[in-house]
Amino acid sequence: MLEKNPVVFIILAFVVIMVGTTITMIAPFKWINGAGDRIAEVKPYTPLQQEGRDIYMREGCNNCHSQTVRTLASDVERYGYGGSYSKSGEFVYDRPHLWGSRRTGPDLAHIGLKYPDPKGAWHKKHMENPQSVVPASNMPSYAFLNTPLNTTYSERKMKLLDFPYTQADLDDLKGKTEMDAIIAYLRKLGTDIPVKKAEAATQAPAALKNPFTDLKAVEKDAESLYMQNCASCHGDKREGNLGPALKGSAKSEADLFKTVFQGIEANGMPAFGGTLDEQKIWKLVTLIKLGAK
Amino acid sequence: MNVKTQYYDDSVKGFITWSIIWGTVAVLVGILISLQLSWPQLNVAPYLTYGRLRPIHTNAGIFGWGIGSFIGLFFYITQRLTKTPLWSPGLARVTLWLFNIGIASAAVTLAMGINRTKEYAELEWPLAVVVAIIWVLFSVNVFMTILKRKEEQMYISLWYIMAALVGVTVLYVVNNLGVPLHLFKSYPIFAGTNDANVQWWYGHNAVAMVLTAPPLALFYYFLPKVTGNPIYSHRMGIIAFWSLIFMYLWTGAHHLLWTPIPDWIQTLAMAFSIMLIAPSWGAVMNGYLTMNGQWEQMKSNYLVKFLICGITFYGLQTLQGPMQAIRTFSAFIHYTDWVPGHVHMGTLGWVSMVIFAAMYYAVTKIFETEIYSVKLANIHFWLILIGQLIYSITMWIAGVQQGSMLLATNPDGTLHYSFMETMIAIFPYYKIRAISGFIYLGGLVAFIFNIYKTFQKGAASQAAKA
Numbered sequence: 001m002l003e004k005n006p007v008v009f010i011i012l013a014f015v016v017i018m019v020g021t022t023i024t025m026i027a028p029f030k031w032i033n034g035a036g037d038r039i040a041e042v043k044p045y046t047p048l049q050q051e052g053r054d055i056y057m058r059e060g061c062n063n064c065h066s067q068t069v070r071t072l073a074s075d076v077e078r079y080g081y082g083g084s085y086s087k088s089g090e091f092v093y094d095r096p097h098l099w100g101s102r103r104t105g106p107d108l109a110h111i112g113l114k115y116p117d118p119k120g121a122w123h124k125k126h127m128e129n130p131q132s133v134v135p136a137s138n139m140p141s142y143a144f145l146n147t148p149l150n151t152t153y154s155e156r157k158m159k160l161l162d163f164p165y166t167q168a169d170l171d172d173l174k175g176k177t178e179m180d181a182i183i184a185y186l187r188k189l190g191t192d193i194p195v196k197k198a199e200a201a202t203q204a205p206a207a208l209k210n211p212f213t214d215l216k217a218v219e220k221d222a223e224s225l226y227m228q229n230c231a232s233c234h235g236d237k238r239e240g241n242l243g244p245a246l247k248g249s250a251k252s253e254a255d256l257f258k259t260v261f262q263g264i265e266a267n268g269m270p271a272f273g274g275t276l277d278e279q280k281i282w283k284l285v286t287l288i289k290l291g292a293k
Numbered sequence: 294m295n296v297k298t299q300y301y302d303d304s305v306k307g308f309i310t311w312s313i314i315w316g317t318v319a320v321l322v323g324i325l326i327s328l329q330l331s332w333p334q335l336n337v338a339p340y341l342t343y344g345r346l347r348p349i350h351t352n353a354g355i356f357g358w359g360i361g362s363f364i365g366l367f368f369y370i371t372q373r374l375t376k377t378p379l380w381s382p383g384l385a386r387v388t389l390w391l392f393n394i395g396i397a398s399a400a401v402t403l404a405m406g407i408n409r410t411k412e413y414a415e416l417e418w419p420l421a422v423v424v425a426i427i428w429v430l431f432s433v434n435v436f437m438t439i440l441k442r443k444e445e446q447m448y449i450s451l452w453y454i455m456a457a458l459v460g461v462t463v464l465y466v467v468n469n470l471g472v473p474l475h476l477f478k479s480y481p482i483f484a485g486t487n488d489a490n491v492q493w494w495y496g497h498n499a500v501a502m503v504l505t506a507p508p509l510a511l512f513y514y515f516l517p518k519v520t521g522n523p524i525y526s527h528r529m530g531i532i533a534f535w536s537l538i539f540m541y542l543w544t545g546a547h548h549l550l551w552t553p554i555p556d557w558i559q560t561l562a563m564a565f566s567i568m569l570i571a572p573s574w575g576a577v578m579n580g581y582l583t584m585n586g587q588w589e590q591m592k593s594n595y596l597v598k599f600l601i602c603g604i605t606f607y608g609l610q611t612l613q614g615p616m617q618a619i620r621t622f623s624a625f626i627h628y629t630d631w632v633p634g635h636v637h638m639g640t641l642g643w644v645s646m647v648i649f650a651a652m653y654y655a656v657t658k659i660f661e662t663e664i665y666s667v668k669l670a671n672i673h674f675w676l677i678l679i680g681q682l683i684y685s686i687t688m689w690i691a692g693v694q695q696g697s698m699l700l701a702t703n704p705d706g707t708l709h710y711s712f713m714e715t716m717i718a719i720f721p722y723y724k725i726r727a728i729s730g731f732i733y734l735g736g737l738v739a740f741i742f743n744i745y746k747t748f749q750k751g752a753a754s755q756a757a758k759a
Contacts, residue, residue: 003447006439006455013456013538017463020542020565024558025494031555032486054478058406060344070551072624074700077708088553091485096411099489099552103628104330106712130333136717140329140336140343153474160474228711277707 032088039089042192044163045185047154047173052185054157055145055178056098064139066100067109067189079106081113082195082271090192095161105139110190117268120183121242122233127179133232145178208254210282215290222287225280229272238291243269246288256285298443300372302659304385306748308365309652311389313741315357315396316645320737322350324730330723340404348415349403354640355413355503356424357396362648363507364388364431367454369655370514371435374451375442380434388430395423407477411492413499414468418479421469428465432458449530453510456538460502468495486553494545501541504639508647509576512604515651516583519596525582533575540565540572547618550627559620566618573611580604595670599650602678606642610635625700630719631692634685641681641733649673649740656744660751669743676736683729691722 002009031037045053056062069079069086076085086109091097115122125132128146130139151173158165212218227236233243240246249256260281263271272281329335329343336342372379379385399416402408408415416424436458439451468491471479483491517524524530546554546562580601584590590597613635616622626632657664664670698718701709 004445006436006447006451009447009452010436010455010459014459014463016535016539017456017460017542019539020544021463021494024543024546024561025490028490028555028558029487032490033484037486057408057410059339059342060348060406060408060410062410063344063347066628068552070624072551073706074702074708075551077702077706078699078712086553088486091489091553094485095480095483095488096409097485097488097492098410099549101412101548101628102630102632104716107628134713136713136720138330138333138716138720140333141338144338153478157474160472161480228713275708275711277703277705277709279703 033092037088038092039087039193041194042090042092044093044161045188047151047158047165047169048176048181048184049188050157050161050163050185051149051151051154051173051176051178052181052183053098055182056185057096059142061108062098062100064100064102064104066103066107067097068099069107069109075107078275079110081110081190083110083113083190083193086110090190093161093163108186108189112187112189112191113195114270115187115268116263116265116270118266119268120187121268122270123183123186124179125232125242127182135227135231142179142182145182147178149173149176149178149181151176208257210253210257210285211279212282212286215286218283218286219291221280222283222291225276225284226287229276230284238288243267247291249288253285253289256288257281260284298372298376299378300369301379301382301385302369304379304382304389305365305369305655305659307386307389308361308368308392309656309744311393312358312361312365313652313744315353315361317737317741318400319350319353319358320730320734322346322353324727324734326350327723327727327730331720331727339406345404345406345408348408349400351413352399352403352415353396355499356399358648359503359507359640359644360428361392361396362652363457363503363511364392366511366648366651366655367431367435367507369659370450370510371438371454374444374448374514375438376444377438377442380437380441384430384434388427388434391423391427391430395420395427398423402477409469409471409479409481411468411481411488412496414465414492414495417477418469418471418473419476421465425462425465425469428458428461432462448514449524449527449534450510450514452531452534453506453513456534457502457506457510460498460506460538464495464498464502468492489549489552490546490554490558493548494542497545497548498541500639501538504644505541506538508603508607508644511647511651512576512580512600515596515647515654516580516600516604519594519600519650519654520583520587520590522583522585522587525579525585529575529579533572533579536575537569537572540569544569544618547623550618550620550623563618563620566615570611570615574608577604577608577611595667595674596650596654598671598674599646599653602674603643603646603650606638606646610639610643613638625696626692629692629695629699630688630722631696634688634692637681637688638685641677641684645677649677652744656747656751660747660755662747662751662754665743665746665750669739673736673739673743676739677733678736680729680731680733680736683732684726687722687725687729691719694722695719 069075071085128143129141130137154173155170233241234246235241238246259269261271261273263269326343326346368379368385399420402417402420403415407417409417435454471481473479481488513524513530543565544562546558547566550559591601617626617635653664653670695715698710698715703709
């Protein structure tokens with residue numbers, strides 16, 4: 001009969017399609033984003049952050065950057081930035097989700113933890129000219145975001161998305177650029193859930209003793225590490241730029257190690273303890289202490 | 294007494310022509326964005342940046358080339374299989390107009406940054422409505438033709454077509470549900486993990502209902518036509534059909550392994566992905582066994598090359614896909630270039646090869662003529678085959694290399710490579726990929742020239758007859 005009755009056929013095909021759909025797509029609405037998933041600390045976006053999120057979407061950032069730290073050690077190590085893997089509760093205000101499917105650039109779920117600088121100086125420099133910060137980067141320049149932010153729909157967005165906002169939040173939009181908005185969004189990502197800072201500090205190795213005494217032995221490695229990780233803020237020749245000059249630092253080797261490992265949040269110096277191993281950090285310290293003045 | 298049914302083929306020709314144009318756009322944009330990955334200076338802000346162009350590439354490929362050619366070729370085969378003229382030629386003409394307006398507006402709005410970001414469902418709500426209307430108009434036309442058919446039995450191709458009509462409608466509507474902010478912006482009604490689950494239920498089943506069922510409908514129709522052999526087993530086709538459309542819908546979450554999606558959904562997706570090997574290979578074996586005793590046609594018949602190579606890539610695709618859907622392997626290659634390598638074997642290899650064969654055959658039948666140049670068709674075949682193989686193989690190597698570098702750790706558990714080091718390692722492969730794009734484009738140019746000449750020849754001989 002099926003081979004002769006298209007109406008019966010099409011109804012049956014619909015039913016067959018709906019079995020898997022119901023179980024794996026419709027039924028989960030019962031659990032996902034429910035009370036069990038919620039995380040009290042996670043807050044909705046402010047008007048400025050939501051504008052930034054909309055610019056992130058407009059520019060299709062999700063085509064190269066994912067936003068989910070998987071439950072894999074290497075993912076947590078690389079993209080957790082001191083935080084943990086991504087949890088469902090972190091995304092309850094994301095319409096749409098921006099998890100992405102390809103990492104031509106790094107994951108950004110917790111990027112707010114990586115660059116704690118309140119002014120977002122690194123992000124601004126990077127967005128305007130990515131190669132000035134990461135020389136080998138293949139990211140396009142987004143200098144064109146230095147234009148005034150269109151705030152016509154900002155309030156309506158808050159209402160539509162049912163996010164709380166104050167008049168002060170809306171006033172905060174005045175004079176802001178699109179660049180300010182996207183940086184505000186990036187700086188929010190991953191920062192709602194408090195990272196246990198004390199614990200991170202004790203992770204620094206107890207014995208702060210530089211295993212390298214001879215600059216020549218490590219210079220080549222150290223230079224390449226420096227160019228990759230430090231040059232963008234401290235200058236190609238350690239002459240200083242966004243960050244201070246690093247020629248003949250007065251700090252002790254142990255202090256330098258701690259600074260690189262743990263960062264100095266208030267100054268915008270990121271912690272590298274999660275991305276560089278001890279050996280590499282000591283090589284950098286050796287370069288900074290013993291390198292050409 | 295043997296009165297020939299008058300088929301309506303103007304819209305078939307129209308859809309074939311326009312889908313080739315949009316397909317060429319997809320390839321050209323693909324080449325441009327592959328070059329941008331090596332030379333970021335090639336990004337022209339703000340309209341021609343990678344982030345805005347990549348959705349144009351995928352939408353032109355899936356909607357312009359894929360769906361456009363399926364609409365045209367389904368108009369063609371539905372009429373023949375039902376021995377009935379198309380239900381409404383007027384509706385078909387309207388559909389073609391809407392289709393071109395829709396795809397052109399899609400390209401313009403995506404370049405302007407108007408998008409929903411959800412992969413393969415990027416178009417903002419007014420255009421999503423247009424896409425839905427196009428699909429419904431097309432579906433009604435095909436379905437009414439089937440209802441009014443003169444041939445009682447419905448051949449397996451019609452099954453696949455009808456499943457696609459229903460499937461695409463359900464998927465597209467659900468994943469596009471949203472609340473408009475204004476004419477050019479909307480927010481989905483789903484949030485976070487729910488939105489991700491709906492998206493990949495859609496995303497993976499778009500592969501089922503657009504890039505699997507429709508080319509299988511073409512394959513089941515054109516292989517017997519081209520070879521003169523009846524399909525090996527109609528029964529096997531039917532068993533494979535029902536199990537395919539049953540199992541596919543469970544597998545979307547294999548795009549979301551190790552994410553906050555509940556584990557049981559991931560596990561179901563993984564299990565069903567592996568089970569899908571059976572129906573997929575049911576179709577592959579049906580194709581191979583149809584060739585029993587006729588394998589010499591691989592040498593003598595250029596269309597057989599396209600069809601058999603196409604179904605072979607389908608077979609490889611449906612082994613590689615389930616492998617990628619396994620948690621451990623996904624941990625290794627997900628988010629790397631392995632995946633674009635996989636996708637392009639499916640789209641450039643399987644789907645496009647079958648469409649090319651179907652277009653060659655349909656165009657010569659419509660014009661009652663021979664192909665302009667078999668030699669050129671062979672050149673076309675080899676260039677797209679080589680281009681696609683270079684593309685996929687370099688991306689697999691790049692994916693394995695980057696995947697292993699990303700996972701490499703030092704004895705103390707810290708990461709061995711920075712993210713940038715893993716990118717620098719794969720940059721050379723990006724350049725090879727760009728070259729493979731040009732090779733594929735060369736094949737496409739040979740195809741377009743051949744089809745154009747055949748159109749010309751056909752039009753001339755029809756004018757002479759009249």
